[in-house]
Amino acid sequence: MQRLSLPWLIVLGVIGLGLALLPYQFETSTYVVQMFMQAVTYAIAVLGMVVVLGYTGQINLAQAAFFGFGAYGVALGTVSGDINFWISLGLGVGAATIAGLALGMTTIRLGGHYLAMITISFQQIFDLVLTNWIEVTHGPDGIAGIPRPSLFGYELEDDRAYLLFCAIVLYLLMFAVWWLPNTRLGRAMRSVRENQLAAEVVGVHTLRTKVIAFALSALLGAIGGGLYAGGFAYISPDNFNFMRSVEFLTATLLGGAQSPFGGVIGTVLIVQMPEWLKHLPESLSFIKDVYLAVYGLGVILIMVFLSEGIWGLIKSIRAKFVKPIARTDTTGVKPLDLELQGADAPPLLQVQGLQKFFGGLKAVDGIDIDIQRGTVHALIGPNGSGKTTSLNVVSGIYKPTGGKVVLDGEDVSQLQPHQRAGRGVGRTFQNIRLFASLSALENVMVGAQRDNNDVPDGNRGLRERAMSALDFVGMADRAHVIVRNLPYGHQRLVEIARVLAGRPKLLLLDEPAAGLNQTEKGEFVELLKRLRGHGLTIFIIDHDMGLVEKVSDRITVLNFGRKIAEGSPSEVLRNPDVIAAYLGTAGKVN
Amino acid sequence: MQILFDNLQVLFQGLALGSIYALVALGFVLIIRATNVVNFAQGDFAMLGAYGMVLFFTTLAWPYWLAFGAALVAMAIFGVLFNYGVYYPLRHRSFLPVLISTLGASIFLQNTVLAVFGPQPKPLEKMLNTDGINIGGIFLDSQYLMILIVTVALVAFTYLFFEHTLLGKKLQATSQDKDMARLLGIPVALMISITFVYSAVLGGVAGVLVGPILFVSIGMGSIIALKAFAATIIGGFGDVTGAIVGGLLLGVIESLAAYHISVPYKDAYAFLALFIFLLFRPQGIFGEKVSEKA
Numbered sequence: 102m103q104r105l106s107l108p109w110l111i112v113l114g115v116i117g118l119g120l121a122l123l124p125y126q127f128e129t130s131t132y133v134v135q136m137f138m139q140a141v142t143y144a145i146a147v148l149g150m151v152v153v154l155g156y157t158g159q160i161n162l163a164q165a166a167f168f169g170f171g172a173y174g175v176a177l178g179t180v181s182g183d184i185n186f187w188i189s190l191g192l193g194v195g196a197a198t199i200a201g202l203a204l205g206m207t208t209i210r211l212g213g214h215y216l217a218m219i220t221i222s223f224q225q226i227f228d229l230v231l232t233n234w235i236e237v238t239h240g241p242d243g244i245a246g247i248p249r250p251s252l253f254g255y256e257l258e259d260d261r262a263y264l265l266f267c268a269i270v271l272y273l274l275m276f277a278v279w280w281l282p283n284t285r286l287g288r289a290m291r292s293v294r295e296n297q298l299a300a301e302v303v304g305v306h307t308l309r310t311k312v313i314a315f316a317l318s319a320l321l322g323a324i325g326g327g328l329y330a331g332g333f334a335y336i337s338p339d340n341f342n343f344m345r346s347v348e349f350l351t352a353t354l355l356g357g358a359q360s361p362f363g364g365v366i367g368t369v370l371i372v373q374m375p376e377w378l379k380h381l382p383e384s385l386s387f388i389k390d391v392y393l394a395v396y397g398l399g400v401i402l403i404m405v406f407l408s409e410g411i412w413g414l415i416k417s418i419r420a421k422f423v424k425p426i427a428r429t430d431t432t433g434v435k436p437l438d439l440e441l442q443g444a445d446a447p448p449l450l451q452v453q454g455l456q457k458f459f460g461g462l463k464a465v466d467g468i469d470i471d472i473q474r475g476t477v478h479a480l481i482g483p484n485g486s487g488k489t490t491s492l493n494v495v496s497g498i499y500k501p502t503g504g505k506v507v508l509d510g511e512d513v514s515q516l517q518p519h520q521r522a523g524r525g526v527g528r529t530f531q532n533i534r535l536f537a538s539l540s541a542l543e544n545v546m547v548g549a550q551r552d553n554n555d556v557p558d559g560n561r562g563l564r565e566r567a568m569s570a571l572d573f574v575g576m577a578d579r580a581h582v583i584v585r586n587l588p589y590g591h592q593r594l595v596e597i598a599r600v601l602a603g604r605p606k607l608l609l610l611d612e613p614a615a616g617l618n619q620t621e622k623g624e625f626v627e628l629l630k631r632l633r634g635h636g637l638t639i640f641i642i643d644h645d646m647g648l649v650e651k652v653s654d655r656i657t658v659l660n661f662g663r664k665i666a667e668g669s670p671s672e673v674l675r676n677p678d679v680i681a682a683y684l685g686t687a688g689k690v691n
Numbered sequence: 692m693q694i695l696f697d698n699l700q701v702l703f704q705g706l707a708l709g710s711i712y713a714l715v716a717l718g719f720v721l722i723i724r725a726t727n728v729v730n731f732a733q734g735d736f737a738m739l740g741a742y743g744m745v746l747f748f749t750t751l752a753w754p755y756w757l758a759f760g761a762a763l764v765a766m767a768i769f770g771v772l773f774n775y776g777v778y779y780p781l782r783h784r785s786f787l788p789v790l791i792s793t794l795g796a797s798i799f800l801q802n803t804v805l806a807v808f809g810p811q812p813k814p815l816e817k818m819l820n821t822d823g824i825n826i827g828g829i830f831l832d833s834q835y836l837m838i839l840i841v842t843v844a845l846v847a848f849t850y851l852f853f854e855h856t857l858l859g860k861k862l863q864a865t866s867q868d869k870d871m872a873r874l875l876g877i878p879v880a881l882m883i884s885i886t887f888v889y890s891a892v893l894g895g896v897a898g899v900l901v902g903p904i905l906f907v908s909i910g911m912g913s914i915i916a917l918k919a920f921a922a923t924i925i926g927g928f929g930d931v932t933g934a935i936v937g938g939l940l941l942g943v944i945e946s947l948a949a950y951h952i953s954v955p956y957k958d959a960y961a962f963l964a965l966f967i968f969l970l971f972r973p974q975g976i977f978g979e980k981v982s983e984k985a
Contacts, residue, residue: 160787207969213786214729214928218920219969222962225917233955343913347794354791394802400795404788405780 113362114272121268125261134260135333136376141267142329144368147352148271148278148361149321154350155358156282157314158294159208163220164349166227167319169341170197171326176244176336177237186250190327194320201319205312224343231338243337247330257331267328271365274321278361283560285550288539290314292547295536302496302530304522304551304603322349351400357412366411429542429580435565437573439635441525441606449474449509449638450495450607456503457490464490466662467504472607477629477639479649479670482659483682488642489531491659492611495640496528497521508607523552525606529596529613531642535584541595542580545570548599555604570602571595574628590621597628608632610641614648626651650674658682696828701950702943707835709942710842711737714897715919716926716934717849718890723929724866725886726778728789732797734916736894740766741902741911742804743895745813755816762899763892770891774884801909810909815902838900845896846935853931862886914958918945921965927978936976 121137146168153161174193178184184192200223207219231238238244249257257263281287289310292300301307330336348371356367378392407414450472457465465487472478480488493499495506497518506514513521527548536544545567549556556562571577574594579587584595593613600608614622622645629652632639643649649656649670656673658666660682666673673679715733722730743762747753753761777796781789823832853859864872865882873879897915898907905911919934922941926933941961948960968975 158787160790214723214790215924215969215973217729217731217790218917218924218965221917222921222965226959226962229956229959347798350791350794391802391806394799394806397795397797397799397802400798401777401792404792404795408784408788 110276117268117272121265131260134264136372138260138264138267138332139329140369140372141264141271142325142332143349143352143372144365145267145271145274145325145328146322147325147349147356147364147368148274149318149325150349150353151278151358151361151364152281152290152321153314153318154353155360155364156287156294157290157311159311159314160213160217161204161220161315161318162217162343162346162350163204163224163227164318164322165341165343165345166224167197167201167322168326168329168345168349169227169231169338170194170200170319171323171328172330172336172341173231173238173244173326174323175327175330176247179248180244180246181237186248186331190250190324193327194323197319197323197326198316201316202312204319205315206308208311208315209308220346221343224346228338228342231341238338241338243335243339245335247334247336249331249334263332267332270324270328274324275361275365278321285560285563286310286313288543288547288550291539291543292536295538296534298498299530299534299536300547301518302498302522302528303548303599304519304554305547306519306552351396351403353410354400355403355407355410357410357414357416359409360412363410363412370411426581428578431568431572431577434568434572434577437569437601439601439604439632439637441604441636447510448472450640451507452491452495452504453507454504455491455494455501455506457487457494457499458502463662465494465659468657468659468662468664470657470664470667472638472640473655474638475633475636476654477633477641477652479653479656480640480642480659481644481646481649481656482665485661486659486682487662488659489611490662492528492609492640492642496526496609519552522603525553525604526609527600527603527605527607528609529593529600529611531611531615533589533592533596535592535596535599537585538583540581541571541576541584541587541598542567544584544595545599545602549602551603554602567598567602570598573601573631574598590617593617593625594628601632606638608637608639610639610643612643613641614643614645622648646674697950698947699829701946703829703831704835705943705946706939707832707838707942708946709922709939710838711897711901711915711938712919712922712941713935713938714842714845714893714900715915716922716938717846717931718893718897719916719919719923720929720931720934721886721890721893723923724931725862725883726782726789728778728786728793729920730778730890731790731793731916732773732777732800733890733894733919734912734914735797735800736766736769736891736912737898737901737915738804738907738909738912739769739800739891740895740898741815741907742808742813742898744815744899744902745808745907748816749813755818759899763895766891766895767888770888771884773891774887778883778887779880797913801912805909812906812908815899815907817903818900834900834903841896841900845893849931858885918961921961923975924965925968925975927975930975930977933975933977 146164149167150161150164153159171190171193174196175186175189178189178192179186182189204220204223208216232241249263251257252266257266282291289300289305292303292305293307293310297307352367352371353364354367355370356365357363375392403410448471452468452470455465455468456463468491480491482488490499494501497516497520501514505512508521508524508526513524536547542564546563549563549566549570556566568577568580571580574597576591576594576598579591584592587595597613614625617625626648629639641653653670656668656670657664658673658679665678665682666676715737718736719730719733722728740762743765744758747758747761748755773796777792778789781792817834818837819833821833823830823836853863861877862882862885864875864877865879869879901915918941919938922937923934925941926935926937941964944964945957945960949957
């Protein structure tokens, strides 16, 4: 991700502050100030959308409801409850955050379309309650006479002062949201957006990440809403319905969901557009009547032509002039430390009577495998024999139908993939699963930040660890390249570096040599031998018998979900049952 | 005894309302299966169908059944336009851009109709000229009856079409595996177009049927679509039978709850039912549990 440098930030800050101070300099009507107030408070809510949709990739069509929590918190607290503005705001924001947590929890089982529906349902119920629970919310009439707060004894009664205050809040929150992507949490969010399954397997607590994203989104929405209520002194359910949620969504997408700057630009445009239309010449005034239709059409056009919004456009123009870092300076990269404690203990992984059924299909039917520490153990078998299924059960993507997976003496059969990653199980995928729009370095840093990894706190430690891992696979000089732009073979290496950065006790490789050419395969065999030299325990699936024979200490052969042979490569590859499984029973090989 | 009659009366209305949800849900599911996209403008198909009827029958004063036919032809043409305007340019992208694009289409359609017909809701004639019939103390409104009859006919037709015609099989093949279908010589783009046409016509019929009951208004589609979508989840996401059963169930739940509990929150019951399903049986009534493949 491209970062803005500090000077740019200062320039932006000065421009922003200047904008907010304009009303002091010139005679501005209340109307114009109020329009800015709307833009600023909406923009805060849109920052929430940047976090949940832009960073985490989770759709949220209930942002107006969170906005409403903040607004009604302030309105009910100050007008009905006669409580201090700040306490009321805190209550509203707290309620919204709890609602956000609850909504985020639904992503435990549901994503995508379901999430869209869940958030819409939540939005609709919120709207119905606002309209119908008249004793409390005053129903469609809304609540008037909402006071403004005082800050350190200074009353923010004046429109300009209040606007300035809201603008400062917006800038601070923008800065926080801008800061977020390069923190542990931010990287976890982006990894969830890019590839949730891979994120989970690499060790990201994906559910927690999504829940936090929703809670943050709700929190930001409610802050915006609370300030809005103070700014306009009057609110009614119309301000917080589904259409407003769509407006927040559109603003986010128009500006560019992946950047707070984009979100704010989008908001200003969405808020100002109807105003500009008012100044159209007579001959074009019909546009006013179809404004909302044009707006809907605009949404489609943004999706088709401007998928990363205005900010994405600015970034791509900038990329034409500023060359990205093609080669990363690799001086001072430390060698990768893969040492583990207790290398002479009993078998690292014990798979006992493992079964995995899909409906009537017995993909894996009662297999036992012991994997000794510091060995390379291969799992082979014809297509459909249950290899990948076994690996998926070991890494936790599937829960076993029967039997146990014991890691280091602990039964991990019921643990989530990220919990297993936290205990040192790392894996790669048959079809590479990287976080495509992140750099190689960021991909590997996500791997380094698994639970219980022995890495110094903070980004610096993670970055060093990641650079070492990239260096180990020979990719350190490509660290800043977005992995989408890397060739296939390099992507494989980055995926392995991502696992190694997590210092795995057990490395699961699912057909790692698939799609590599002969030279790359040769290099890959060397890499595996080096890994074994470091005492790593490796469990590998591959179809290439030559490769398996060269690297493995022990081989287990599966057929139709059952184990048919096990032993050293020379024993197994001469076993008549194995030959029969691969070549068919009628064939006799001499 | 009166209580039983009242409940049966409510049940009857619930089934009719549920039929509308079922028809729109069926359109939803067909598009989901063909394109893996949830069409947020599905409800507006119903709205457009109803306004088509307003145009041809009320404004132009064509005979009812001619106007009905014209409205459906218009919907079929609209289905093609919708496919090429909203879905097709984004067909290679993930579900999110397409979903948002259909949301944009929904705003566009509602406001275009608003600009043409104005904000005033329009009445629409019933299909039959009679009020209805009274059977043993239960009054069966003719429009509600027609809704049930047409829905049963359309569901039966859809079943026969998909299971017993070559075109139906091709459509099914397309929804299962586009690449394989293409290799077998099935024109996939055309199949998807046909799906949109069929779905738009189903939506249009639902709109014409429900118009006399709800009044024809800009927003009539939105709420129907949300409930229809809820119905597809309750029935089992992407499952045709599930969509129909889910729609009927939702209509009945809603009507009974409104009758026995509280009317103002009528629209909330569907969403509550949805929440309960999502928590305890997220795969729906007929759906199978799916987990992502590694």
